[in-house]
Amino acid sequence: MAVSLSQHKGTAAKTRSRLRRQVRGRKKIFGAPERPRLVVTRSARHITAQVIDDVAGHTLAYASTMEGDLRVVEGDKSAKARQVGELVATRAKAAGVEQVVFDRAGNKYHGRIAALADAAREAGLGF
Numbered sequence: 001m002a003v004s005l006s007q008h009k010g011t012a013a014k015t016r017s018r019l020r021r022q023v024r025g026r027k028k029i030f031g032a033p034e035r036p037r038l039v040v041t042r043s044a045r046h047i048t049a050q051v052i053d054d055v056a057g058h059t060l061a062y063a064s065t066m067e068g069d070l071r072v073v074e075g076d077k078s079a080k081a082r083q084v085g086e087l088v089a090t091r092a093k094a095a096g097v098e099q100v101v102f103d104r105a106g107n108k109y110h111g112r113i114a115a116l117a118d119a120a121r122e123a124g125l126g127f
Contacts, residue, residue: 022106029103032053038088038100038120038127040113047081047112049088049120051097061091081112085119092125099126 011019014042015089029056031037041048051061062082073083090098100120107113 002049018106020106025103025106027045029101031101031103035099035101036060036097037103037115038125039103040105040107040116042105042107042112045077046118047077047084049084049116051088051092051095051100060095060097061088063088063091078112078115081116082119085116089120089123089125093123097125102127 013101029037031052033053033055036051036053039050039052041050046065048064048066049062050059052059063070065080070080070083070087073080102117104113104117109117117119
C-alpha cells in the first residue's frame with residue numbers, strides 16, 4: 001500500500017483517520033479481472049470514480065465531475081455525484097464489466113458516496 005501513516009504527522013486528525021480506514025479496508029478489498037474495484041475519490045468540490053483491475057494495474061472506466069460535460073450540470077454536489085455514478089456504470093458496462101467491488105476509500109457511506117453508488121447500481125452495475 002502506498003499510504004504510510006508515519007509520514008502524515010502534519011496531517012489533520014480527520015484526514016489521518018480516513019487514511020487509516022482506507023488502509024484497513026484495502027487489506028480486504030481487491031479488484032480481480034472478473035470483479036474489478038470501483039474506487040471513489042472525494043474532494044471538497046469534485047468526486048471521481050474509477051473501475052480498476054488490480055491484477056493488471058489498469059483503469060477500465062473513469063468518470064469525474066471535472067469532465068467538461070459534467071461541469072455544466074446544474075444542481076448540488078449530490079446530484080453531480082449521481083451523474084458520475086451513472087456515467088461510470090455505462091462506461092464500465094461498455095468495457096465488459098458487470099460486477100464490481102465497491103471501495104469507498106475510508107469515506108462514510110453517506111451523502112455523495114451513497115448517491116454515486118446508488119446511481120451506479122440503478123444503471124446496471126452489480127456490487
